[in-house]
Amino acid sequence: MSSLLTTTCTVCGSVEVPVERAVLRVGAEAGDSVCVMRCPDCGRRIERVANELMADALLLLGISVSSWAGPRPTEVSAPIDGAEVEQFRQIIGHEPDPLRWL
Numbered sequence: 001m002s003s004l005l006t007t008t009c010t011v012c013g014s015v016e017v018p019v020e021r022a023v024l025r026v027g028a029e030a031g032d033s034v035c036v037m038r039c040p041d042c043g044r045r046i047e048r049v050a051n052e053l054m055a056d057a058l059l060l061l062g063i064s065v066s067s068w069a070g071p072r073p074t075e076v077s078a079p080i081d082g083a084e085v086e087q088f089r090q091i092i093g094h095e096p097d098p099l100r101w102l
C-alpha cells in the first residue's frame with residue numbers, strides 16, 4: 001500500500017505524491033529537514049520545510065532520507081501548514097505514539 005503525501009504544487013494546486021517519490025533531506029541541525037517531492041502532474045520540484053513532527057510522520061510512512069549535499073538551497077517554500085500536519089496525523093492515526101519508534 002502506498003501512502004500519499006498531500007502537498008501544494010505552485011502550478012497544479014493540491015496534489016498527492018506517493019511517499020516513494022518523496023525524499024526527506026535532513027540538515028545538520030535539528031528542525032532543518034526539508035521534504036523534497038516532485039509534482040506527479042507537471043514534474044515541478046516541491047520543497048517543504050518539515051518540522052520535527054512532520055519528519056517523524058514522514059519517516060513512519062517510509063520516506064527515503066538523504067543528507068544535505070552541497071550548499072543549502074536558497075529558496076524553500078513556506079513551511080508545511082497546520083492543515084497538512086493534520087492530514088498526516090490522520091494517516092498515522094493508527095499509531096498513537098510515533099516517538100516510540102525513535
Ligand SMILES: [Zn+2]
Nearest residue numbers: 009012039042
Ligand atoms: Zn504541478
